Amino acid sequence: MEQNPHRLSVAPMMDWTDRHCRVFHRMMTRRAMLYTEMVTAAAILHGPRPRLLDYSAVEHPVALQLGGSVPSELAQAVRIARDWGYDEINLNVGCPSDRVQSGCFGAVLMERPGLVADCVAAMIAESPVPVTVKCRIGVDDQIPEEVLPGFLEQVSRAGVRHFIIHARKAWLQGLSPKENREIPPLDYPLVLRMKREFPHLTICINGGVASLSAAKSMLDQGLDGVMIGRAAYHDPAATLIGADALWGDAFAPDAHQVVQGMRPYIAAHLESGGRLHQITRHMLGLFTGRPGARGWRRVLSEGATRNAAGLDLLDHALSQVQAAAA
Numbered sequence: 096m097e098q099n100p101h102r103l104s105v106a107p108m109m110d111w112t113d114r115h116c117r118v119f120h121r122m123m124t125r126r127a128m129l130y131t132e133m134v135t136a137a138a139i140l141h142g143p144r145p146r147l148l149d150y151s152a153v154e155h156p157v158a159l160q161l162g163g164s165v166p167s168e169l170a171q172a173v174r175i176a177r178d179w180g181y182d183e184i185n186l187n188v189g190c191p192s193d194r195v196q197s198g199c200f201g202a203v204l205m206e207r208p209g210l211v212a213d214c215v216a217a218m219i220a221e222s223p224v225p226v227t228v229k230c231r232i233g234v235d236d237q238i239p240e241e242v243l244p245g246f247l248e249q250v251s252r253a254g255v256r257h258f259i260i261h262a263r264k265a266w267l268q269g270l271s272p273k274e275n276r277e278i279p280p281l282d283y284p285l286v287l288r289m290k291r292e293f294p295h296l297t298i299c300i301n302g303g304v305a306s307l308s309a310a311k312s313m314l315d316q317g318l319d320g321v322m323i324g325r326a327a328y329h330d331p332a333a334t335l336i337g338a339d340a341l342w343g344d345a346f347a348p349d350a351h352q353v354v355q356g357m358r359p360y361i362a363a364h365l366e367s368g369g370r371l372h373q374i375t376r377h378m379l380g381l382f383t384g385r386p387g388a389r390g391w392r393r394v395l396s397e398g399a400t401r402n403a404a405g406l407d408l409l410d411h412a413l414s415q416v417q418a419a420a421a
């Protein structure tokens with residue numbers, strides 16, 4: 096049976112793929128690799144570590160994504176995070192937001208492969224688990240065909256064996272982060288070519304993959320893995336339920352079973368003083384494209400922020416779907 100957990104992964108998405116979201120995704124796939132949101136090395140050094148790093152045991156396999164560009168800081172962050180037992184540490188070399196640029200990390204590091212190599216070497220020295228890199232194909236006026244092979248060469252020489260390539264450039268001036276995920280054109284053939292040029296590296300593709308069948312066709316073309324972001328968030332059932340077949344695993348609960356599977360987790364969260372909305376906000380897309388989807392979404396988005404909202408609201412939302420299907 097296929098073991099590579101990266102055949103399918105859910106992308107790091109700030110404010111979206113928090114620990115609650117990852118538990119929810121895990122109810123649909125036992126196999127896919129799940130990534131945290133980006134956590135900066137500086138935040139780990141100086142911030143509230145349990146809040147930044149805690150996760151639930153069910154989330155495995157789970158990767159911690161770090162942001163930063165100071166090798167010693169990244170090394171220290173990896174050393175600290177070691178106690179949390181993540182399965183992989185990933186460095187963000189793809190995020191184009193202004194805030195990230197000003198700290199000189201994220202996509203702007205595509206221009207500084209030597210610095211990225213220093214960063215990952217420092218991280219690898221502290222990490223008991225693989226250190227991976229998520230990057231773009233280039234930034235601004237770089238020519239991807241020219242810079243991407245050099246980037247992979249230099250960073251892999253520092254010890255990284257596994258890259259996730261968002262198959263579009265980031266334009267660091269003039270586009271918002273959102274536009275930078277939509278406007279620069281996707282170049283899948285270039286990523287495929289990188290796999291052929293660097294057959295010893297694990298190359299995963301990311302960007303615009305909207306369905307499980309699209310992911311499968313990328314794997315069939317020889318890529319090692321596919322990372323899905325927005326589609327997994329907005330239509331998790333279509334992208335994640337049944338994904339385990341990629342590993343020859345028959346696990347494929349239906350959406351109702353997924354909701355039932357979340358109940359104990361939600362109950363424990365409420366019990367410890369958490370809000371329903373903190374979890375259900377990630378579940379709004381579960382019935383996308385199915386009868387009752389609108390009622391499900393409406394009941395949860397209107398009711399779940401209320402102080403007393405509990406599992407009965409979840410049942411009420413589910414009854415909208417059941418009524419629509421009847």
Ligand SMILES: Cc1cc2nc3c(=O)[nH]c(=O)nc-3n(C[C@H](O)[C@H](O)[C@H](O)COP(=O)(O)O)c2cc1C
Pocket residue numbers: 106107108109110111132133160187188189190229261276301302303304322323324325326
């Ligand atoms: C809301 C949001 C937040 C994101 N935050 C991160 C992040 O923290 N780190 C990162 O590497 N990429 C981040 N991304 C980019 C995604 O990981 C992914 O590369 C991008 O959405 C393209 O994949 P997709 O077309 O499958 O969504 C974010 C994307 C979205 C939509």
